[in-house]
Amino acid sequence: MPLYSSTCYGGTPPITGRRRRFCIGSDSSVRGTFECPKCRKTYMWYRGLQRHLEYECGKAPRFKCPHCVYAGKHRSHVYSHIKSNHHNRPIYALDILQD
Ligand SMILES: [Zn+2]
Ligand SMILES: [Zn+2]
Numbered sequence: 001m002p003l004y005s006s007t008c009y010g011g012t013p014p015i016t017g018r019r020r021r022f023c024i025g026s027d028s029s030v031r032g033t034f035e036c037p038k039c040r041k042t043y044m045w046y047r048g049l050q051r052h053l054e055y056e057c058g059k060a061p062r063f064k065c066p067h068c069v070y071a072g073k074h075r076s077h078v079y080s081h082i083k084s085n086h087h088n089r090p091i092y093a094l095d096i097l098q099d
Contacts, residue, residue, distance in 0.1 A: 063093040071096075 061071035078093035
């Protein structure tokens with residue numbers, strides 16, 4: 001069961017040290033739905049929303065394919081991109097934030 005249902009809550013969820021406030025939508029029939037306050041993307045788990053806010057929402061892609069111009073927001077996106085687009089090439093991602 002989700003720890004947090006579709007109500008507003010404050011404080012610090014156990015899986016994060018951050019203090020953030022999320023107001024989950026008013027539709028009480030949608031249980032365990034966490035909506036991004038910025039882009040309205042919804043997640044089943046708070047963790048998913050948290051990851052979205054931290055790495056995805058409003059962020060430029062951070063990981064680059066070393067073999068072409070492709071860039072993704074997650075390392076795993078680049079890995080699967082290489083597997084399907086660059087056969088027999090080394091599979092790794094360039095982290096543009098670690099230059
Ligand atoms: Zn978002
Ligand atoms: Zn590529």
